[in-house]
Amino acid sequence: MTTVKSSEEETYTELNQYRDQIVGIDKKVPVLDGSLKTYINLDNAASTPCLRPVLDTVSQFLEWYSSVHRGAGFKSMLSTRVYDLAHQVVADFVGADLRSNAVIFTKNASEALNKLANRFPFKDDSVILCSVMEHHSNDLPWRRKAEVIHAQVDETSALDLNDVETKLKNSAGKIQLVTITAGSNVTGYVNPIHQIASLAHEYGAKIVVDAAQLVAHRSLKIKPDHDPEHIDFLIFSAHKMYAPFGTGVLIGPRSVFGQGEPEHVGGGTVELVSRDEILWADLPEREEVGSPNVVGAVALARAIKILKKMGMKRIAEHERKLSQYTIRKLKSIKDVIIYGSDSYDENRLGVIAFNLNGFHHALVSAILSYEAGIGVRNACFCAHPYVRHLLGLTDEQYKEVIEEIKRSYKANLPGAIRVSFGFYNNQDEIDRLIEALQRISRKEYKGRYKLNPASGEYVPEDFSFNYQDYFDF
Ligand SMILES: Cc1ncc(COP(=O)(O)O)c(C=O)c1O
Secondary structure, three states, rough: OOOOOOOOOOOOHHHHHHHHEEOOOOOOOEEEOOOOOEEEEEEOOOOOOOEHHHHHHHHHHHHOOOOOOOOOOHHHHHHHHHHHHHHHHHHHHHHOOOOOOEEEEEHHHHHHHHHHHOOHHHHOOEEEEOOOOHHHHHHHHHHHOEEEEEEEEEOOOOHHHHHHHHHHHHHHOOEEEEEEEEEOOOOOOEHHHHHHHHHHOOOOEEEEEEEOOOOOOOOOOOOOOOOOOOOEEEEEEEHHOOOOOOEEEEEEEEEHHHHOOOOOOOOEEEEEEEEOOOEEOOOOHHHHHOOOOOOHHHHHHHHHHHHHHOOOOHHHHHHHHHHHHHHHHHHHOOOOOOOOOOOOOOOOOOEEEEEEOOHHHHHHHHHHHHOEEOOOOOOOOHHHHHHHHHHHHHHHHHHHHHHHOOOOOOOOOOOEHHHOOOOOOOHHHHHHHHHHHHHHHHHHHHHHEEEEEOEEEEEOOOOOOOHHOOOOO
């Protein structure tokens, strides 16, 4: 087994050698014929597995773990230092200047976006510009706060920059925020966030970038505050960065979060409280109510250090090659429909959405799991407007689906199958996926699957997983 040195000098040559640094990489899972197969995780866009050095660091840290910020003992002081330092590691990762910006830890990217929506100083007639390709977490929180308009996508289903500019131009200065994903969790399109930042600033808006899909796969810098291409607010999540210990990140100007009351109030957010007065603490404490997730912060900081040493360029290149290979192979299967363009260049993350014509996406995903031990994701990936567009559903068709869901009938849920890569995935895994898809397309799968209309899931008859045989408390 390749070992990763814990010293700062660790150098990584081939990404391949990191494969065995993934916790659980060789885990075998049960399949329908009674055998066990080594699990293939092709659902990294949802959550990546944990890196071994992250887990090791967490274990080492837990021996020192104690309360942070107000504890007077050695362990408390050490834990406080480590927790505070983790903010700095995150800031350095994206080039944020902590003199003018705050790094605020949340539970995940969704919570970070909600917090920003709750804390941004909107005017009464504010308009927010997002896009139809957003994850719901970068759309729904804004709808509660102001009018939200959506930039459209072009004929390849990539973000239409002309529409972004037209909407900014037509808004007569009402658009206060432009909020855009750095990379789509459905098609993997990477958006030109700095170009959009320039546009937003030109029209007097601030920009929010949802980088949940991007930061474990590409380098991203927010650029200096005075740069027109500066990203004002940045959001991401550690569980998509090989550190699944419950931390999300929100970065933004101290001037915004330093104004008014924090989103949640209570312990940790104050310097002093009297009967009639509250002195709020400095940032980030004033926005991190209660006892923070110190372990999550440690895990995230360690994961960042490892990703940096592996080299974001090398990661991007590896995942691009995997995507190109997958696309080539997918196209060789009869009746595969790939969503978005099939060019997987530097403007595309390793996220591929497709369907197998004639087969329900939930059935294909179930067969991949029950017969090939492959984990993918299916349905609409928390991006319903975008998937609806990709599938070309009419208003009528969509209305029908809505009516069915209201009646708890999910047999006809629209959607697709998504595979998404991490740096550790390899060609052998893709070959196994392609082989399984070929078998499905030839109807050579073994199980007899029945649909549960209440959940929209397919399960094989006379078979179920005994989860408790694999893990229990
Ligand atoms: C683009 C994008 N934004 C936001 C989120 C929400 O992330 P989290 O699960 O960390 O809240 C996701 C999750 O899949 C995502 O893909």
